[in-house]
Amino acid sequence: MLLTDPIRAATSLVITVCLLLPVQSAWPQGPQDAKTMEYRAKATFLANFPYFVEWPGEAFSSVQAPLLICVDGEFSFGPMLAETTGSVSLHGRRIEVRWVRKEEELRACHILFVSRSEAKRYGIVLGLVRGASILTVGETPDFLANGGAVSFSLQQGALQFEVNLGAADDAHLKISSKMLALAKHVLNPTKAAQN
Numbered sequence: 001m002l003l004t005d006p007i008r009a010a011t012s013l014v015i016t017v018c019l020l021l022p023v024q025s026a027w028p029q030g031p032q033d034a035k036t037m038e039y040r041a042k043a044t045f046l047a048n049f050p051y052f053v054e055w056p057g058e059a060f061s062s063v064q065a066p067l068l069i070c071v072d073g074e075f076s077f078g079p080m081l082a083e084t085t086g087s088v089s090l091h092g093r094r095i096e097v098r099w100v101r102k103e104e105e106l107r108a109c110h111i112l113f114v115s116r117s118e119a120k121r122y123g124i125v126l127g128l129v130r131g132a133s134i135l136t137v138g139e140t141p142d143f144l145a146n147g148g149a150v151s152f153s154l155q156q157g158a159l160q161f162e163v164n165l166g167a168a169d170d171a172h173l174k175i176s177s178k179m180l181a182l183a184k185h186v187l188n189p190t191k192a193a194q195n
Contacts, residue, residue, distance in 0.1 A: 039077030041159040042139070042152055047084040049111060049135060049150070050095060052179035056172050059110060059133035066094040068108060072125055073115030075099065103128055111135045114148065122146040133172045144187060149173070153184070160184040 050067055060067075067090055069081065085095040100106055106128050114125055116139050126136060126147045136148045143151040149167040153160050165188040168175050180186050 035076070038154060038159060040080055043077045043080040043084050045152070045159065045161065046081055046111065046113060046137065047095070049137070049179070050090050052176040053111075053135055053168075054174040054176075055110060055133050059172075060093070064093070066096045067110045068096055068098055069111040069113065070098045070100050070106070070109035071113045071115065072100045072106070073118035075113070075115050107132045107134070109134050111137060113137045113139075114143070116140045119143075122148070129171075131170070135171065135173055136167065155184075162187070164188065 046069060050069075055067075069085065071081075075081075082097045085097055089095065098105075098109070100109070100112075103125075106112060106125065109129070110133070112125075112129060112134050114122065114136060118125060119140050119142070122138070122143065123146060129136065130147070135150065136143075137150040137152070138144075138148045139152045141151070141153065144162060144164040144167070147164075147167055147170075149164050149171065151162050151164075153162065161183055162185040163175060163180060163183045165175065165180075165186060169188075
């Protein structure tokens with residue numbers, strides 16, 4: 001997608017800068033404050049991922065259907081994510097946050113955040129969404145090895161992410177080269193990325 005409209009170009013730049021924001025070590029250092037800043041950074045990343053991923057048309061039930069960011073497991077930063085996406089739309093679609101209560105709800109998602117509390121269930125959860133156009137996002141080192149597409153990590157005070165292009169390709173998703181350039185590590189880098 002080429003950004004020919006100046007407003008869209010400026011928006012893209014702002015989103016890119018937001019994704020680059022680290023969880024600063026200069027922020028308040030109390031354990032609660034550090035956790036709050038980590039949660040805020042994760043919420044910002046999740047809220048901005050839709051701007052860098054292209055879903056196939058059949059991933060949505062209609063042209064007005066919302067883009068669903070779903071959460072599976074314990075999710076301490078859910079309120080921040082819901083607040084961040086509350087008034088946001090992408091190509092005319094609202095972005096909604098949902099907490100998954102039943103396994104059959106998983107395949108309705110467009111982005112599925114799988115909390116570290118579900119680490120023992122990665123195989124089950126990722127198996128249930130295999131082949132669906134869902135960007136799976138986790139927060140433990142072994143999430144990508146289990147077939148997830150994106151994994152967060154906190155290193156030296158900065159929130160970073162890694163991308164598994166094989167998992168994204170299996171989900172029929174195209175991840176922007178801008179997002180891949182921001183990733184700490186990209187698995188299967190020989191796969192083509194689309195702007």
